[in-house]
Amino acid sequence: MENFTYLQASQAKEATAAVRDHKGAAFIAGGTTLLDLMKLNVENHNQLVDINMLAFKGVEQTADGLRIGALERMSDVGENPLVMQQYPVISQSLLQAASPQLRNMASIGGNLLQRTRCGYFRDTAFPCNKRQPGSGCPAQEGENRNLAILGGSKACIATYPGDLAVALVALDAVVLLENAKGKQRRVPLLDFHLVPGNTPQRETVIEPGELIVSVTVPAAAHARKSMYLKVRDRASYAFALVSAAVGLDVQGSQIRSARVALGGVGTKPWRSLTAEKILTGAPATEATFRAAAAAAVRDAQPREQNRFKLELAQNTLVRALTDVAAKA
């Protein structure tokens, strides 16, 4: 770990300018990923700009839906009654993530930016194209049981590790960003994370010095009838082998609208528009769910150790769709 200076910002502008103008600086909110990676020398920053004093707070109902401040803590949002009732998939994704201690620290904005748990990325002794572009990707022929089957490239198959973003991407969430000039822009979460391609070091569209201000989620029937199902190697405190975020609006026995995203299998939070297309207008039956699940993983490129995720992802999706359809 390298030495760093610490600056506490009281205004967004002060924070963004500090990071923009100081090479090697980084924002810190909860710090649950950042400090971990700094101790491993995977990330090295000579200055940390603490943004916890900024006013990016609040979990509130807006005219169109839900607005969550980027500095809200995972635990607070997960246990918020509005989120629990109107957006259960969001609440469930948060409460099944990490541990209570981590959820109490970690911010919503920081969680969206959580970096992969790929063991090759997290150890500087290994080559890694994400950490050191051009150095290689030993994961392709190595320990890849936990790595991605969707969205990978020859350069990188690192899994996006988070849960919340999987729920949010399913529900058409939009991220509000602000840069050092005070300029704000809105980016759909679907476009926020990037697949690795030849530039695995670029994980999101966020620009240096840009901060996440808030996340908005449109209200919808499929958001009210939604759920998050997470399959992992132990019952709690583990990253997903596979997770499914689903929402359904079923009228009679027909699906009017559907939202499907997968976690643990993609290099980014993996929304499946093809699966949604199959579901929309179709009867809410196991056959429909099976067809949608098959479509969701149709482009998968599994490796030797993670081939099981093909079956597991489909089973998880079918289970989640079945359960959410059965909800009153």
Add this chain to the structure above:
Amino acid sequence: MNEPAFFETTAGPGVVGQPLNRVDGRDKVTGKAKYSAEYALPGLTYGVLKTSDIAKGRIKSIDTTAAAKEPGVLAIYTHLNLPKLAKTPNDPDGKKAIGAPMGFLPLTSDVIYYAGQPVALVVADTFERATHAATLLRVTYTAEQPIATYTDPKAQLFNPEKVQDGKADGYTRRGDARAAMASAPVKLTAVYTHAINHHNPMEPGSTTAVWEAPDRLTVYESTQGVTRTQKSLATMLGLPQDQVRVVTKYLGGGFGCKGSCWPHTVLTAQAAKGVGRPVKLVLTRRQQFTSMGHREDQTQTLMLGASQEGKLLSLIHEKTSTTSPWDNYAEANSKIINILYDCPTFESHYQLARGNVMTSTFTRAPGEAPGSFAIECLMDDLAYQLNIDPIEIRLRNYAEKDPSTGRPWSSKSLRQCYARGAELFGWSKRNPKAGATRNGRLLVGMGMATASYPVHNSQGMARVRLYADGHAVVQAGATDLGTGTYTVITQVAADSLGLPPEKIRFELGDTKLPTAPNSGGSVAAGTVSSSVYMAAQDVWQRLTKVAIQDPKSPLFKAKPEDVSVEKGRLQLTKNTAKGEDFMALMKRAGMDDVEGSGQGKYGAGYETGRPGNPAGPNNNTESTGEHSMHSFGAHFCEVQVDPDLGTVRVTRWVSVHGAGRILNAKTARSQIIGGSIFGIGAALMEATLRDPHYARYTNSDLGDYHIPVNADIPEMTVEFIDEHDPFINAMGVKGIGEISMVGVSAAVANAVFHATGKRVRDLPITPDKILGTKSV
């Protein structure tokens, strides 16, 4: 003096066996208990290791320029400037003299043998400065292609003459197992694999070394054995043993990895000498994975021959595993397979391959844990094949004496364990058909397995000082891994001295105290309790001598053999009205205190009077007494398996053990629960992944190396069979640290089979290995 058995001498209810709360509990939860890395010595400095990025090759260069310039940096040690030791483990004689767990000490040459091997040690005035400076070291290597595991096509397999550091034979044969197998009506063969496991105690390894004088060293160490560490350090440093003091007052778990003196300890002592100030070094969690051994990656092939009635005729066991470039280490899995059932013939072979890994080491129930997985799963297969209940098949092969030696057992309550466990679990309600029990979407399975662990040979010393005011100080250089040694020994001392436990202070964890064995191999409770009991007897003998010479004593002129002690009162055995309290006697005699010492023997040494092996490696000396000494038990497990998602959850658990005298019902229950959870971890989730090309771990942290969390563990039922064993030690204690996890992974795997009809023989049983299972 003769060694009367404890349970033959006490009368009336005592505190031994009672569920006393931990005497150190309050200090631990309030932070007052001082662990080895918490000694804030004056002038303390901090050591940080820099470890190798490659697994095989040579160090080309180490550029220390930038690191050395950092403020606060006091020294940077590498193989180029580390002072020479009197002895290193790098040759077999040195290794033996030191009692080293590994035949190689880093920083003694430029050769790299394994990933994570220390290449430099930075010392600075703060931890942060040392950590930062270590990142500024620039090490270049000439890398070669390493061998990661025995399955590597380039790995060369060989048959070692001995395994487990010379303590077990590489080849064992009893009768003609091949011929018996050939003619057996029922034959089963199965292959079992076991992932690399790491001990991962909550408290990582740590050393704080301070030189009190140029030839006198004190080390605050996170170790399971202060004396063993003392001997190892003294031998390496060329000091008389008494010039090295090792202190371990509290330990945050060990599970075997703290049973030996590993390289970081002596390196820290050398650094402290070099900088002339105390040095503290704490391993990072990642370094913990490559600094204190592990349970090796291994495959077992077990062949079983039986009659149609399920009677065993032949067992043939083969194990292949990875070892280091220097040592022939393999857990001796075959030992338990050789003794568990009455089988007339047995054969076992070990095969090793040298990989670029550090030497593996004893990990809780070394050999017994993975060995029991193989035999207990195959016995389950035999039961299904012959349509015999799994308990019944075990009873049909019940070993009335030790099959490996023909000796009678000193005690064995396994039948009672099966019966009581089955009753508590509700085994009779189990549908014998696999895959036939459901709970909604979930498949329900019930499995069981036998547990056994030997009573190793050991001995130790203790001292008791009894004060005339009715208090006592009891001392033994034992260690408390966190499992309750402080508490149970306090109880034994209380009953032995006839005092309430709050009047006893038990001190441990210091080589200044009487020598006790390593807390390993489940020997600590039995050895230390016996030592303390013997020391108390010594105190009573001394006081008896005073009483019978004191004209004012009611016992004046009594014969010593006619005097006995009851709750602190010395009295005539045949006329208990005649006697007096020890306090009255001592006050009259002007004695402030009286001190006694005692030697407790454990295992065969107790039975034969033969000296044991107090600080020997893992106290693993073979039993050579009249009796074969083992504890036995049975685990019962219910799982619920989601066949679509592959998840296995343990939903019910029952363990019943016969382990001699139980010293504290509460700490014993906790220890069995802890060991069972340890076993459930190995069964369902624990695996260290070693990259096949780089021979380097890819999940060396507790986020990615999974151990069970609360949500994985159900309410657990633990019981003990009341068992009196007069042959094993004065207290009749067998020790329960390891048996608690023997058979656990088999009980889980057998339950998974019963649930799904699918036999998973590859640990851990993760969801990917369940998938494809549909109800049978």
